[in-house]
Amino acid sequence: MSAGTTLKIGRRGFLKTSAVGATGLVIGFYLPGRMEALAAFPADMQPASLNAWMLISPDDTVKIMIDKSEMGQGILTALCMIAAEELECDWKKIRTEFAPAATQYFNPAFHMQGTGGSSSVRSSWDPMRTAGAAARDMLLQAAAAKWSVDKSTCRAENGVIFHDATKRKLTYGSVAEAASKLPVPQDVPLKDPKQYRVIGKATKRLDTPDKVNGRTEFGLDVRRPGMLYAVVQRCPVFGGKVASFDATKAKAVPGVKNVIEISNGVAVVADNTWTAMQGRRALTVKWDEGPNAGVSSETISKLFADRTMQAGSEARKEGDAGAALSGAAQKIEAVYEVPFQAHATMEPINCTADVRADRVDVWGPVQFQTTSQAMAAKTCGLKPENAFIHTTYLGGGFGRKAGTDFTREAVEISKAVGAPVKLTWSREDDTQHDYYRPASYARMAGAIGTDGWPVAWTTRIACPSIMEAWFPGSTKNNLDPTSVEGVANLPYSIPNILVDYQRTETGIPVGFWRSVGASQNGFFSECFMDELAAAAKKDPYEFRRHMLDKAPRHLAVLELAAQKAGWDKPLPAGRFRGIAVLTAFESFAAQVVEISLNRTAKTVKVHRVVSAVDVGQVVNPSTITAQSESAIVYGLSSALHGNITITGGRVKETSFDSYPVLRMNEMPVIEVHIVASTEKPTGAGELSVPPVGPALCNAIFAATGRRIRRLPIRPEDLA
């Protein structure tokens, strides 16, 4: 790709063009300034060159580079919609390609290339629109030059440029090469949202057709010539190592090619996956279990409880909560606790690697391309530019596939055996060797004043830090914002607030789990808010409403959810409901959950979830609805079933029998209502996880009069 012209586009960055042979117009957007770094990366990984977003070819196709991982959230389609809106191209001519790992594709939210934090639309909104608008302008200019008319007398529609006065038209492809030789426009006017004809319209996903006939290639479906298949036996205890192993029986299994020690276990390599699994079953490994062998859920809980007796790093402080609490008319105290959670993506962890002398290729369901590239390179002693990451479709991600552990394993094995290797994790491997949503513990206190409204709120959180585990040194004052999000940003008008954090490490690996800290802190804060409402003898909806006087977007979703759920109307006998409202990833969600109980069987049935979301400007309403439903199911799985138990430094649960997730027969009716907005687009994929747990538990309180302060919900909570 030859270097093209560089022009400054406002203060946002640079647009460039490149001629790629004579194939057409390539346009890219380059952000020279980066957002705050979450972590330090090697100096040679600084953003440098053209970031190609779209290629318009002589055959009229428009190729959009997808620099984000498609893991179900619909980003592939959303990015195409954003680009197509400004480009005015023919939707049917759009083709896509997953971008390679390259500094040009750094996500400005992360200072690296990666998909997470519900940041994809937010970070692509400006670059994609700007690149589309610039390309359209250049194509118009090229057509105008060809006709020797003024550009302003031409218009573009559906991939065709028209000169109405002379009834002439040219397709994008026919002027693409000429356009590539033009300078990039200095100032690209973007559409007024009122003119949108793609953005905001419910649009079917571009990736659906291949997902109904088995053609979509997920990581686990990658096949390379001469490829071998591997599984790894890892130490069941976190932090443990191989002491010794006996491969005699494993090697005797017909089809097993090799048994090798890698940095975190023993790999069995065979001519198919099943044989590798059979070989692993025949393997004998003695482990040095390391320092965590005595860790259990009970010891962790006790540690958290002890740590919350001491003041922590202050995440939010307003007024004097301590004084307000001690002098209050009515004081409420409670302790909340949640366990570790596994991600349980449907596609188990896997990775295919091919290590050569001068390069390493990795194919897999990767969420963080930059760190995967760095890991692949480091593992075989190559430079990052010689590590090629080929991102496949992901069979679910939810944060798990941001890890580089599977990349390292596959690269180590391929390097050792000198052949391309596909590494497959079993479901049991996946459940027992995750980077878990941290277990967390919250000591809550609140005070109701003489006027019947809250005067003080305190929360002290004890849990491990995700950011320090993933990006050491990235937090300040021992305060990990992800550990307190969902409570530190409490939206209610309460004069005295104190939220502090006791970073407490447990030896159990932790990571980003759909909605991150908001998943547990939303539960703590919105259940405790309900406790305050009950203490103040007020309706939980009206109570919240009154205190959201300075939070208009929270208030709007709360009112919308309540109105659509019919909060003002009585429920049929035996039905109960709860409500919760939260902000996450700059968006807003409120939910009303409607339940009934079988008090004899001690079970709960969730009948209906009414959800209201405000995600700013909506790109694809169909996706917003789908992601809201998806996140609610994810949150219900966690609240009703999700429990990772630590015993002897290892995870007790193994598969979907011991770590159940929501199934079809437990599926409530979900109604999603979207607030119309022209605010900038904000996060949608994780937003609706946090409110459902507390809304559910608040509904159960309405039925039983008993608070649930520990998840998952247990039979004894339902009597």
Place this chain on the structure above:
Amino acid sequence: MAIQFTLNGKPQSVDVNPNMPLLWVLRDTLGMTGTKFGCGISLCGACTVHIDGDATRSCITPISAVAGMKVTTIEGLSADRSHPVQRAWIEVDVPQCGYCQSGQIMTTAALLEKNTQPSDTEIDDALKGNICRCGTYQRIREAVHLAAKLRGAPAKKSAQFENEEPIKEALNTNVMETGVAR
């Protein structure tokens, strides 16, 4: 000794360990990756295929057990996504990550052969063995009802999906361009 069976309407012979599950024969031996590995112990339904018309978990079915039988996988449900269940799935835009959908579709196709107008409860009962971690259950319910209606109705190709083929080609191109030359 080679095991003979019918795979998607064609005779198939494989010479593998008779205990090897059908799932891995399909995926690794025959390169048919539409049938998915999810748990390996019949808990999630991602590996569902039809054996003599019955929805069956291929992960716990030894290849020896299908000798002489008719196996249909997602690749064999239709040549062109024209099966009513596939058409309904496209119309309702069911998949998110899509990993479980082969299994969901195969279970649904078998259900509708036996019960042409299932109720919500019957759908729940038939599909509760198929986990979708993206939580597409609501759209699956809707699509099952639509598929029931579409059965017998002629296939109609949606204009939206004229770009379906090249999407896949683009992905393959990416792999080819950046892969190592052999």
